[in-house]
Amino acid sequence: MKTHWIPSLRVKEALAICGSLSEPGKMPCHGYALPAQRCRLGSFLQQLPTSICHYCYALRGRYVFRKVQAAMEKRIESLSDPRWVDAITTLIHRSGDRYFRWHDSGDLQSLDHLGKIIQVCRNLPRIKFWLPTREYQTVEAYRRLGGRIPTNLCIRLSAHLIGGRLPGPKSASTRSWRSKRCAFARARLARL
16 A cells, blocks of 8 residues: 655654653553543543543653653643644654554543544554554544544553443444554564
């Protein structure tokens, strides 16, 4: 599959718009971390001792260093910039990675945010993207509005509670997100 996207920004310009890519230590690729404190659902779930978010790794360790926090704040603020899609596409393209993880910290902020991520994935069809999320409603709203998930994007719905299940019956679309195209993410995580 050929890409029709052509870089219009230099790396320096892209960095000025959306900040740098994150470098999750346990992943074979770059990521894009947002502040865990700004998760729409996760900030509520962090208050519940039975939720996975209560024990969020992104609320401790290196994620709390001032420099890391400042980088994540710059990233979340950049989401409203109309050049964000081109900027982040440029950075991912120039990274040389074959895989990319969205939100090693943080989560989807809106339907518009998901739409922008999907456009980045369409711009870079040779890169396999992984998007773990607890924002089921955002993904479902996108689908109900007729949005299509590109084949190079693996959306993994994550449970809210420890030992919990995903809400609702398993639909065909949920099974397809758990299909072979998610194998690269499962294989990497199995090594942890």
